Amino acid sequence: MKKLTLLLLLISFTAFAQKGNQKINLTGKVLEIKSKQPLEYATLVLTNTNTQKIIGGVTDASGTFSIDASSGTYNIKVEFIGFKTKDLGNQTLTENKNLGTILLSEDAETLDEVEVIAEKSTVEIRLDKKIYNVGKDMTVKGGNASDVLDNVPSVNVDAEGAVSLRGNENVRILIDGKPSALVGLSGTDALRNLPAEAIEKVEVITSPSARYDAEGTAGILNIILRKGKITGFNGSVNLTVGNPDQFSIAPNLNYRTKKLNLFSNIGYSYRKGPGNSFSKFSYINTNTSAIDSTQTEDRVFDRENKNFNASLGLEYYLTKNSSITGSFFYRNSKGDDIATNITKRYEFENPTSELFNETRIETEKEDGSDKQYSINYTNNFDGKGQKLVVDLQYSNSEEFEDSPVSVNGVLKELNSQLTNSNDYLIQLDYVLPIGKNSQIELGHKSTLQDLSSDFKVRDKDGNPFEYDPSNAINFKQNIYAFYAQYGNKINKFSYLLGLRSEITDIDLKVITDNTLSDKNYTEWFPTVNLGYELNDTDNLTLGYSRRLRRPRHWFINPFESRSSATNIFKGNPDINPTFTSSFDLGYTTRIKKLTLNSSIYYQLSTDVMQGVSYRENRTQDNEEVTVFVRTPINIGEENRYGFELTSNYSPTKWARLSATFNYFKFKTDAFTYNFVDRNGVNKTVPLKEVNNSSWFARFNARITLPAKIQWQTRLMYRGPQSNAQSDRDNMFITNLSFSKDVLKDKASLVLNVSDLFNSRKRESTTYLYNDAGQLETINRGTFQWRERQISLSFTYRFNQKKKRERPQREFDGGGGEDFGG
Structure with a gap:
C-alpha cells in the first residue's frame, strides 16, 4: 500500500512538473x-x-x-x-x-527616464559584429559621414579622409548592407558629402560571417541610414552655419500608416575647405652622404564645394509579414578648387641660390552626379524566423573634371577627365529556422561594374605633349558570390559556421594603346564565429574569416596623374589581390556601471598591396627635372596582431565616459622591387624590413552642466607608424561641443569646434634608396586636408520625441537567437 501511495505521489508530482x-x-x-x-x-x-x-x-x-x-x-x-x-x-x-x-x-514625464535607458544601449554585441548608435554624438552635428566614422571605436579617419579599421585602411564600406552610390566614384570624398544627420548607426564587423562580401581585409563598416519607425507624419530639420564658410540644411521627413512608410533624407551644403601641404626633398650625394641640394613644394588648397543629395523611399506592407520597398537616391556635387603649388630648388649650403623656381596653379572645376534605384522585397512568412529577402539595385555615377594648369602665370596645360560608372546588384538571402535555436542561411549576390574613364592632357593650343599621359580606359569587374551558413545555440554556447565562394572577372582595356589585362579567379572564404555566455554579465566570442582586397581601377591603370609636375601617381596592371586570414578573440563584461569590451586579433596577409616611390630624371621645358613616381605593388607577406579595449562608464546621471585603446604590431620582410621605367631602363627599389608597432586611443566625455547644457569632449591620439619606405609621426586631435535643448525640448542648439588646436595633420618622412641600396633622397612632408572648423547647428523636431531609440533589453528566450543579422 505504501509503495502504491508513493507511486501515485510520484506520478502526480511528475505530471505537475510537466504541467509547470x-x-x-x-x-x-x-x-x-x-x-x-x-x-x-x-x-x-x-x-x-x-x-x-x-x-x-x-x-x-x-x-x-x-x-x-x-x-x-x-x-x-x-x-x-x-x-x-x-x-x-x-x-x-x-x-x-x-x-x-x-x-x-503618451506621458511626457517619462522622457528623462527613457533617455537613461537609451544611453545604456549605445553598443550592441553580436556574434560577428558590434553596433554603435551614433545619434547622441554632438561632435558630429552639422558634420558628415567621415566625422561620424572618426568617432566610432576601432575606426580612424586620417587627414586625407582615408578610413582605417584597427590601423588597416583596407576596410569595406557599405550603406544599409549593400554597395551604394552614396560612396560614389571617389570614395572618401563622397563620404564628406553625406550628412551626419542621415545616419542612425554604424556596424563594425571585424569578423564578418559568410553572408557578407569577402572584400575588405580589415573588415566591414556598414552605415545604417535613418528610416522613420513612428506612425503619422514626423521628422526633423537641421540647419548649420560655420567658419570657415559652411552652410547646410538637412530635412528628414517620414510619413507612416498601417500599410505604408514614406521616408526621405534631403541635404544641401555649401562649404569652403582651406587646406595645405608642404614637402621638403633633400638630395643626398651618395659618395659623401652629404646633402647636395634641397627642393620644397608648398601647396595651398582653396576649395569650394556645393552638394545636394536627396533620397526618397516607399515601403508598402503587402501583408503583416511581407513588404516591398522602392527607393531612389540622387546627388549632385559641384567643386571649384584652386591648388597653388610653389616649387623651389636650391643648393643646400646656399638657400638663396635658386636652381629652380616655379609657381604652378591648377584650377579644377568638378561636376559629379550619382543616381541609384533600389527595390527590396522582404517576406517573413509566418513571423517565426523564416525569411526571404530579394534586393535589386542599379546605380550610375558620372564625374567631369576640367583642370587647366598655369606655370609662372602662363597657361601651360588643359586637363580634363570624364568618368562614368554603371553598377548592377542582384542579391537573394534566405533564412530557414531549424527548431527553436538553430537556423540555416543561403544566398547569392551578383555585383557588376562597367566603368569608363577618358583623361586628356593638352597644351594651351590643344595639342598633345611629346610624352602624352592622356589615356582612356574601360574597366569591367563582375563578381558572383554564393554562400551558406548554419547557426545554433546550445544552452550558453552559440556558433555560426559559413562558407562563401566568389568568382571574380576583371578586365581592363586601355583604349589609348589597345592593351588588355585581365584577372580571373575563384576563391573560397570560410567563416567561423563562436560565442559563450559565461554568466549574465560576461561573454566570450571567437571569430575566424578569410578575406581579400581587390585592386581598384586606378590601381591598375598604367598612366600617370597630373596633380603635380614632380609628384606623380601611376597604376600597376600586374598587381594581384591581397588575401588575409583573420582571427579575433573577444571578451565583454559589465561591472555595475562599467562596460568593458576587449579583443585580441591576428591577421596573416599575402601579396600585400602598398604604394612605393622612386626617382626619375626627366626633361620638362628643356630643363632636367627630378620626378617622384608613386605606384602600388605587392610587397609580400604581412603579420599583424593587436589588442583592443573599449570601455563605457556612467558614474552618475550627469556624466557619461567612454574610452578606446588599440595597440597593434605588424611585420613585413625585406623586399626588392624590380621594374623598367618609361625610358626602358631597368630599375631596382630596395624596401626595408618592417617590424613596427603603433597604437591609438580615444576618450569621450559627456557632462551635463547647470541649465541642462550638455558638454561633450573628444580626444584622439594616434601613435607613430612605419612602413617599407616611410615613417609617419603621431597626431593628437581635440573636438568640443555644447548642446542645449530649447522650445520645450522640440529643438536643440549645438556649438561644435572640430580640431580645436588645428593639429589634424599628416606628417611623415620618406626615404628613397638607389639600386645599390644607398640613401639618395629624404622627403619630409606635412599635409592638412581641412583646418579647424567652428559650427553652430539648430535642429527642430516635429511630431517625434527627442529620443527615438527603443530600449534594448537582454531577454532570455522569447524570440530565438540572432546569429549576426
Whole structure:
C-alpha cells in the first residue's frame, strides 16, 4: 500500500512538473489610445514571480506580438518610448492566451527616464559584429559621414579622409548592407558629402560571417541610414552655419500608416575647405652622404564645394509579414578648387641660390552626379524566423573634371577627365529556422561594374605633349558570390559556421594603346564565429574569416596623374589581390556601471598591396627635372596582431565616459622591387624590413552642466607608424561641443569646434634608396586636408520625441537567437 501511495505521489508530482514546464504562447496587440494606430516596437516584459527571470518580445508593424514562454506566474508590463507603462499585473499562464488589445497613452514625464535607458544601449554585441548608435554624438552635428566614422571605436579617419579599421585602411564600406552610390566614384570624398544627420548607426564587423562580401581585409563598416519607425507624419530639420564658410540644411521627413512608410533624407551644403601641404626633398650625394641640394613644394588648397543629395523611399506592407520597398537616391556635387603649388630648388649650403623656381596653379572645376534605384522585397512568412529577402539595385555615377594648369602665370596645360560608372546588384538571402535555436542561411549576390574613364592632357593650343599621359580606359569587374551558413545555440554556447565562394572577372582595356589585362579567379572564404555566455554579465566570442582586397581601377591603370609636375601617381596592371586570414578573440563584461569590451586579433596577409616611390630624371621645358613616381605593388607577406579595449562608464546621471585603446604590431620582410621605367631602363627599389608597432586611443566625455547644457569632449591620439619606405609621426586631435535643448525640448542648439588646436595633420618622412641600396633622397612632408572648423547647428523636431531609440533589453528566450543579422 505504501509503495502504491508513493507511486501515485510520484506520478502526480511528475505530471505537475510537466504541467509547470509546459510551453505556452502569449499573443495580443498594442495600439495608441487616441488614434488607434499600431505601435511597432512596443516592448512586452514578462517577469517570472518565482525565479525573477525576464523574457519578452516586441510588436511588429501591425502592433501585434507573439511570445513563447514556459507556464508559470508572470508580472506583465507593456512599454513604449514616451508612453505610460501599462502594468497588467500578475497573471498565471497555464495555456495559450490572447491578451487582446492593449491601449497606451503618451506621458511626457517619462522622457528623462527613457533617455537613461537609451544611453545604456549605445553598443550592441553580436556574434560577428558590434553596433554603435551614433545619434547622441554632438561632435558630429552639422558634420558628415567621415566625422561620424572618426568617432566610432576601432575606426580612424586620417587627414586625407582615408578610413582605417584597427590601423588597416583596407576596410569595406557599405550603406544599409549593400554597395551604394552614396560612396560614389571617389570614395572618401563622397563620404564628406553625406550628412551626419542621415545616419542612425554604424556596424563594425571585424569578423564578418559568410553572408557578407569577402572584400575588405580589415573588415566591414556598414552605415545604417535613418528610416522613420513612428506612425503619422514626423521628422526633423537641421540647419548649420560655420567658419570657415559652411552652410547646410538637412530635412528628414517620414510619413507612416498601417500599410505604408514614406521616408526621405534631403541635404544641401555649401562649404569652403582651406587646406595645405608642404614637402621638403633633400638630395643626398651618395659618395659623401652629404646633402647636395634641397627642393620644397608648398601647396595651398582653396576649395569650394556645393552638394545636394536627396533620397526618397516607399515601403508598402503587402501583408503583416511581407513588404516591398522602392527607393531612389540622387546627388549632385559641384567643386571649384584652386591648388597653388610653389616649387623651389636650391643648393643646400646656399638657400638663396635658386636652381629652380616655379609657381604652378591648377584650377579644377568638378561636376559629379550619382543616381541609384533600389527595390527590396522582404517576406517573413509566418513571423517565426523564416525569411526571404530579394534586393535589386542599379546605380550610375558620372564625374567631369576640367583642370587647366598655369606655370609662372602662363597657361601651360588643359586637363580634363570624364568618368562614368554603371553598377548592377542582384542579391537573394534566405533564412530557414531549424527548431527553436538553430537556423540555416543561403544566398547569392551578383555585383557588376562597367566603368569608363577618358583623361586628356593638352597644351594651351590643344595639342598633345611629346610624352602624352592622356589615356582612356574601360574597366569591367563582375563578381558572383554564393554562400551558406548554419547557426545554433546550445544552452550558453552559440556558433555560426559559413562558407562563401566568389568568382571574380576583371578586365581592363586601355583604349589609348589597345592593351588588355585581365584577372580571373575563384576563391573560397570560410567563416567561423563562436560565442559563450559565461554568466549574465560576461561573454566570450571567437571569430575566424578569410578575406581579400581587390585592386581598384586606378590601381591598375598604367598612366600617370597630373596633380603635380614632380609628384606623380601611376597604376600597376600586374598587381594581384591581397588575401588575409583573420582571427579575433573577444571578451565583454559589465561591472555595475562599467562596460568593458576587449579583443585580441591576428591577421596573416599575402601579396600585400602598398604604394612605393622612386626617382626619375626627366626633361620638362628643356630643363632636367627630378620626378617622384608613386605606384602600388605587392610587397609580400604581412603579420599583424593587436589588442583592443573599449570601455563605457556612467558614474552618475550627469556624466557619461567612454574610452578606446588599440595597440597593434605588424611585420613585413625585406623586399626588392624590380621594374623598367618609361625610358626602358631597368630599375631596382630596395624596401626595408618592417617590424613596427603603433597604437591609438580615444576618450569621450559627456557632462551635463547647470541649465541642462550638455558638454561633450573628444580626444584622439594616434601613435607613430612605419612602413617599407616611410615613417609617419603621431597626431593628437581635440573636438568640443555644447548642446542645449530649447522650445520645450522640440529643438536643440549645438556649438561644435572640430580640431580645436588645428593639429589634424599628416606628417611623415620618406626615404628613397638607389639600386645599390644607398640613401639618395629624404622627403619630409606635412599635409592638412581641412583646418579647424567652428559650427553652430539648430535642429527642430516635429511630431517625434527627442529620443527615438527603443530600449534594448537582454531577454532570455522569447524570440530565438540572432546569429549576426
